[in-house]
Amino acid sequence: MRLVGSDVLKFGLSTLRTTRAHRVLGNSWRGLGAIFMLHRVVEQAPRSHDFAPNRGLEVTPAFLDAVISRVRDLGYDIVDLDEMVRRLRKGGPGPFAAFTFDDGYLDNADLALPIFEKHAAPFAVYVASDLPDGIADLWWLTLEASIRALDHVEMDIGGETISHAAHTEKEMRGAWESVYWRLRDVSEDDARHAVARLAELAGVDGQALASSLSMRWDDVRRLNDHPLCTIGAHTASHFALAKLPLDRAREDMMAGTARLESELGVRxxxxxxxxxxxxxxxLREFDLSSEQRFASAVTTRKGLLFDAHGNHLRALPRLSLNGDFQDVDLVEVLLGGAPFALWNKFRRVNVA
Structure with a gap:
């Protein structure tokens, strides 16, 4: 995390849970509900001291199973995305929760689906079409594999040379911190080119790595045909749209949507x-999703859902089920809304 260290945030959430300070605000910040955000489900979480910088994108089946149970125990209806939109437009009823996965990983079909079947709970998977096409550049995973394979990391990023030892777990974590956010600052093309050069030096085949983790179109169709699952769009190439020229951002959104429609028979x-x-x-990207007539569009901005989000259906916040915080007792703290009230400076809607 760039601004708030993982350990600091974990301590803050644990303190709220222990002291019950999150209850001071009562239910006023619980809102109508929440959209949970996930990426991958893995059989075993990395050890705390392992070099695993993408661990935040991974939760275990046991944790996901426990979260669904806890959410229902707290009185939440688990709804699909269409029902979520209906309730936001009407201002209720609540509380409700929607579960969503990003990108299109194979474990969503193999490990997550059985858990949602067990609970008869709906969920959604937003698929970037390059994943099932077998051409995805999941550069953040390639970067992790490359740092792990090298004893020394040297990268030219945006005209700046970054050099860092990578012998030990601690050094590898330092190398990641040195380069990851710098990559996020430069253009999408420059970032991917820099990681590709490092991967070549490390002998890492990034495309093969991505393909091994991605659903194929048969898997996507299997989920799309399942009554519990909604397939959403996530562009073609998983670019940060705001960093692209307008026409290119529009093209990547349209290409991913068209590719899904051609394979699934439904837009x-x-x-x-x-x-x-x-x-x-x-705001530009919110306008693009409105232009393409999506019923809803979700961000990774932190927050819960309130009545006012019915007027901002293409700028919806989510609650991350982060692999760094696999403690089901923290779910009640997060759903209480206090952390997000503080984070968003007591604004219920953050779309600026």
Whole structure:
């Protein structure tokens, strides 16, 4: 995390849970509900001291199973995306929760689906079409594999040379911190080119790595045909849209949607912005999703859902089920809304 260290945030959430301070605000910040955001489900979480910088994108089946149970125990209806939109437009009823996955990983079909079947709970998967096409550039995973394979990392990023030892787990974590956010600052093409050069030096085949983790079109069709699953669009190439020229951003959104429609026979009604933070999706991108007539579009901006989001259906916040925080007791803290009230400076809607 760039601004708030993982350990600091974990301590803050644990303190709220222990002291019950999150209950001071009562239910006023719980809102109508929440959209949970996930990426991958993996059989075993990395050890805390392992070099696993993408661990935040991974949760275990046991944790996901426990979260669904806890959400229902707290009185939430688990709804699909169409029902979520209906309730936001009507201002209720609540509380409700929607579960969403980004990108299109194979484990969504193999490991997540059985858990949602067990609970008879709906969920959604936003698929970037390059994944099932077998041409995805999941550069953040390639970067992790490359750093792990090298003893020393040297990268030219945006005209700046970054050099860092990578012998030990600690050094590898330092190398990641040195380059990851710098890559996020430069253009999408420059970032991917820089990682590709490092991968070549490390002997890492990034495309093979991505293909091994991605659903194929048969898997996507299997989920699309399942009554519990909604397939949403997530662009073709998973670029940070706000960093692209307007025409290119529009093209990547349209290409991913068209590719899904051609394979599934139905146009996706819902969309997720790649990366989804303020630097990757803003007012221009919200207008693009409106232009393409998506019923809803989700960001990764932190927050819960309120009545006012019925007027901002293409700029919806989500609650991350982060692999760094696989403690089901924290779910009640997050759903209470206090962390997000503080994070958003007591604004219920953050679309600027």
């Amino acid at each position: 996706p009604r819902h969309f997720a912005y790649p990366y989804g933070d303020e630097g990757s999706a803003g």
